[in-house]
Amino acid sequence: MPGTSQIHTLRLTLTNPWTISRGSAAGKEYACVELRLDGHTGWGEAAHNSRYDESLKSVRAGLAVGIGHFGRSGLAALPEILADDRISGSAKAALDMALLDLEGKQRGLPAGELLGVPAVLPPRTSFSIGIDSLEVMKAKTLAASEYAVLKIKLGTDHDEAIVNAIREVTDQPLRVDANEGWCDREQALRHIERLAGQGVELIEQPMPAGNLDDVAWLRERSPLPLFADEDVMKTTDIPRLARAYHGINIKLMKAGGPREAWRMVSEARRLGLKIMLGCMIESSCGISAAAHLSPAVDFTDLDGHLLLASDPFSGLRLEDGRVLTSGRPGLGVEPAGAF
Numbered sequence: 345m346p347g348t349s350q351i352h353t354l355r356l357t358l359t360n361p362w363t364i365s366r367g368s369a370a371g372k373e374y375a376c377v378e379l380r381l382d383g384h385t386g387w388g389e390a391a392h393n394s395r396y397d398e399s400l401k402s403v404r405a406g407l408a409v410g411i412g413h414f415g416r417s418g419l420a421a422l423p424e425i426l427a428d429d430r431i432s433g434s435a436k437a438a439l440d441m442a443l444l445d446l447e448g449k450q451r452g453l454p455a456g457e458l459l460g461v462p463a464v465l466p467p468r469t470s471f472s473i474g475i476d477s478l479e480v481m482k483a484k485t486l487a488a489s490e491y492a493v494l495k496i497k498l499g500t501d502h503d504e505a506i507v508n509a510i511r512e513v514t515d516q517p518l519r520v521d522a523n524e525g526w527c528d529r530e531q532a533l534r535h536i537e538r539l540a541g542q543g544v545e546l547i548e549q550p551m552p553a554g555n556l557d558d559v560a561w562l563r564e565r566s567p568l569p570l571f572a573d574e575d576v577m578k579t580t581d582i583p584r585l586a587r588a589y590h591g592i593n594i595k596l597m598k599a600g601g602p603r604e605a606w607r608m609v610s611e612a613r614r615l616g617l618k619i620m621l622g623c624m625i626e627s628s629c630g631i632s633a634a635a636h637l638s639p640a641v642d643f644t645d646l647d648g649h650l651l652l653a654s655d656p657f658s659g660l661r662l663e664d665g666r667v668l669t670s671g672r673p674g675l676g677v678e679p680a681g682a683f
Contacts, residue, residue, distance in 0.1 A: 349411040351404055352376040352683040354389065354627060357653045360484065362625060363475040363497070372625050375403045375435070376683070379414055379442045386446030387657070387675065388438035389630035391597045391623075391648070395574065398432050406435035414439070419447055426600060433577070433600045440601025441633040441675060448674030455675050456636035459606050466638035468665035470495040470519050470645045478509040485514050492665040493517045493545065495645055499525015503535060507542055519645070521548040524574055529558040533565055540567040546643075548593060548620075549573040559588040571620055579607045582615060591618030591642070595634075597626075602633045609640050623648040628657040632675040635660060635667045656680055 356372045363369075372391070379386040390407065392398035409430045413421040425431060425439050444455045451458070471491035473484050475498075488494060496510060499522040510518065520539055526532035532550045539547070546569040551559055553574040563570055569590035576585055576592045578599055585592060592612055599605040605621075612619050619641040621634055626648035638644045646667045649655050659677030661668040670676035 348380045349414055350378045350380075351407050351411070352378060353400075354656055354683065356625065356627060356656070358625065358651055359653045360474065360480075360651075361476070362651065369625075373400055374626075375400060375407055375438065376627075376629065377407050377411070377438045377442050379411075379439075379446055381418055381446055382450065384446055384449040386442035386444070386449065387629050387677065387679070388440070388442030388445065388633075389627055390434040390438035391626045391630050392432070392434045393597065393624060396433060396577075396598065398434055402432055403435045403438075406431035407438065410435060410439040414443075419443060419450075422603070426604075434597040436600035437596045437602075437630075437633075440603055441596070441630070444602055444633070445674035452673050454636065454669060454671060454673060455602065455633065456639070456669065459602065459636065461606070461637055462639050464639045466635070466666055466668070467642065467644045468492040469647055469667050470643070471647050471650065472497065472521075472645070473510070475500060475506070478505060481506060482509050482513045485510050485516075489514070489516070490665070491516070493519060495519045495521055495647075497521050497523060498535070499523045504538065507539065511542060515543065518542070518544045519546050519548070519643075520544050521573070522550045524549055524552040526550050527552060529555075529562050532558075532562055536562070536566050536568055544568060546571055546591070546620075549575065556584065556588045563588055563590065569618065571618070573622065576608075578604060579611045582608065582611045582617070586615045586617060589617065591620060593620040593622045593645070594641070595622045595624065596630065597624050602637060605634070605637055606640075609637065618642045620645060622646070625651060627652065628655050628660045628677050629675070631667065632657070632660055632669060632677045635669050636675070638667065656683065
């Protein structure tokens with residue numbers, strides 16, 4: 345039976361402006377897809393990113409193409425969607441999670457159980473502190489005292505001052521994300537050597553994507569584990585990264601959905617790489633799809649919904665620093681109100 349669907353626009357307002365090495369934003373506007381079939385509804389969020397040549401317009405166009413596949417093939421539409429080059433990564437992610445949500449509701453099973461994810465507690469999530477004035481970053485850090493670990497965005501010309509300011513107000517473990525901000529490997533090594541003595545657990549994407557020879561050189565000398573973020577999109581990227589990184593950061597919006605992300609987990613394990621499960625700024629809809637995979641990884645950074653002033657979806661829980669799903673069928677989230 346053909347399915348029906350609808351594309352919505354999510355307008356997400358951040359509690360604080362979000363700044364990384366590439367830019368700043370006070371909010372996000374994303375597309376959200378609603379797929380309906382046989383009395384059930386599946387939801388998916390496309391948190392597009394200009395870093396990957398996506399826009400709200402291009403994502404909405406891709407979702408419309410995917411809706412056509414769904415209208416013809418229903419739950420069997422995923423192979424057609426994934427093979428269609430007109431649909432960008434985050435649009436594929438939204439369609440995949442909506443199909444997974446719909447299938448889970450039809451079968452009465454949570455998404456993680458459908459995928460075969462082990463039913464154990466996930467790691468505690470980090471909480472991100474975006475780049476800002478030193479005083480504001482210190483205030484944000486104090487406000488995040490309930491989290492087991494903080495993620496600090498660097499890649500500026502005053503990185504040392506940022507970390508020193510954070511360390512004035514907390515001794516919480518830190519993870520550092522340079523967001524491709526260190527362009528010289530000698531410079532990157534100096535930063536990392538300094539950070540190694542300041543309670544930092546790992547470094548994400550220290551150098552611009554594609555500089556694998558420089559990152560491999562850095563790995564040989566780095567006192568801290570290095571994790572790929574912008575350098576890794578899909579399963580096929582992982583083998584070439586194994587010589588340069590200790591681990592990878594998997595994000596559903598880059599991967600094209602939870603099922604490809606699950607394949608990435610298996611491939612990273614095969615190659616002996618550590619795994620972080622990350623996110624964009626997202627509502628609980630997108631975060632929930634990742635949270636269903638989180639029991640299978642080493643580190644989680646699933647705080648996108650925690651940075652919002654208001655979340656348009658409900659159903660996730662935060663307990664003892666862990667982002668937990670509701671246990672209900674599918675993704676386990678529903679809209680908190682009308683869009």
